[in-house]
Amino acid sequence: MATSRALAFLESRKNLTGSASALVGLVATFTGVAGTYWPLVVAGLYGAGALIAPPERPPTPAFDTTEQLTTLRADFTTLTTYLTEVDLPPAAAGRLTELTEVLAALLEPGWVADALTQDPEAVHTLSRAIRQDIPESVDTYVRTRWWTRLQPTTDPPERHLERQLTVLYDESRTLATALREAESRRQETHTRYLEDRNKSS
Known part of the structure; x- marks a missing residue:
């Protein structure tokens, strides 16, 4: 020591x-x-x-996001089970289907999961959508719809739900695009490396 x-x-x-x-x-x-x-x-x-002399910097801790993704997949399964029990208007249901399809694709084991493990912020975004944003949006709609039946308003709750799900869908698509672009840059970098290596040989 x-x-x-x-x-x-x-x-x-x-x-x-x-x-x-x-x-x-x-x-x-x-x-x-x-x-x-x-x-x-x-x-x-x-x-x-x-x-x-500048002070010594301790190394930044490296967190393993693999186990986090495994837990997140289980939570996503729980979420989708909950969503099948909720009666939603057609427009919101369609947008929700599109959103869950993107999330399912992002959580699929394989190269996408490998890319996600390199981006803790992306994992956090997915986690927030699955564990907080989607359940809150749907549950708020269900509760507000009940009150609206007793006392109708000019601002239907399904309109807010559609807007919320659209924002979440756009966010998930942006995340998917960022991951795709990262893979494209990786491919381009490998191409340049091979071409440079070929020139120098």
């Missing part, structure tokens, strides 16, 4: 910067600039270098 700490300090930015500054002090000593106070000059330069 102590050995690893000592090795970490030796490799730290503070020690490396301080050592480089102290080296300047030694050069000054050999050229006669530091004079008889050279130990203080070397130590002072080392300390100054260590102080101005």
Whole structure:
């Protein structure tokens, strides 16, 4: 433990910067600039270098999103079961079908899942849609529709539901497009690599 700490300090930015500054002090000593106070000059330069060195940054934690996707697929299955029990107007039902088809495609195991695991923000977007946005939109519609039957309003609840589902559909399509474009860039990069390699051979 102590050995690893000592090795970490030796490799730290503070020690490396301080050592480089102290080296300047030694050069000054050999050229006669530091004079008889050279130990203080070397130590002072080392300390100054260590102080101005940028602090060490701990490595950013790498979270495994594979298990997250597995749980999300199970939650999506629960969501689709719930949606089959809700009576929705035709327009909203059609938009909801389009939305769930896109989500199902994004959650399908395979290369899409591999692309998703590289993008935690995309996983978060899917999670929010499945666990929060869609259930909230549908449940709010069901509750509001019940009150509307008792007291009709000029702003039908199904109109809000359609708008909400359209926003979520557009968001899911944007996500799918971003993943597709990332794969296209990857393909183009590989093409350039092969062409450059062929030119240099």
